[in-house]
Amino acid sequence: MFNHDWFHGPAYQEQQHESRTRCAIRHFPDLAPEQYMTDNEFQKFHSELEVRTLIYLRDGFSYEVKEIADVGSKSHLVFECMPVDDHYKVGAFVVSLPFDEIVRVEVFAVHPEESPEDSPQITGFRSYPEKLDSKPVDGKVPKRVR
Numbered sequence: 001m002f003n004h005d006w007f008h009g010p011a012y013q014e015q016q017h018e019s020r021t022r023c024a025i026r027h028f029p030d031l032a033p034e035q036y037m038t039d040n041e042f043q044k045f046h047s048e049l050e051v052r053t054l055i056y057l058r059d060g061f062s063y064e065v066k067e068i069a070d071v072g073s074k075s076h077l078v079f080e081c082m083p084v085d086d087h088y089k090v091g092a093f094v095v096s097l098p099f100d101e102i103v104r105v106e107v108f109a110v111h112p113e114e115s116p117e118d119s120p121q122i123t124g125f126r127s128y129p130e131k132l133d134s135k136p137v138d139g140k141v142p143k144r145v146r
Contacts, residue, residue, distance in 0.1 A: 004074040023109035
């Protein structure tokens with residue numbers, strides 16, 4: 001289902017636009033559909049919306065796309081990922097995924113002033129440090145658990 005043309009063609013752009021439009025409509029429930037294009041407040045709100053994209057893989061991992069990379073290969077998706085773990089926030093993390101591993105793409109829009117404080121759980125990175133099984137005993141380090 002997902003391929004190079006979906007991400008680099010009109011399908012991805014249409015989903016981003018649809019997400020923005022639906023978010024704006026939800027914010028202005030009393031506005032008639034014929035007023036969407038002419039109402040200044042609606043248009044201002046619509047233009048200020050941020051769009052986020054989450055990609056879910058067959059293995060259960062998920063990533064948030066920061067920016068799709070414009071590379072020559074059409075056999076896999078290349079994008080800069082939004083890092084969750086502080087260790088990865090110091091640089092750029094570029095991910096390459098075979099298209100057939102992508103099982104779902106979520107595109108959602110949110111206004112910066114209404115953005116939730118909690119981010120979605122992205123499993124492509126750890127969001128917390130590993131925990132120790134117990135305290136060290138006789139100088140031996142306990143095994144780590146996830």
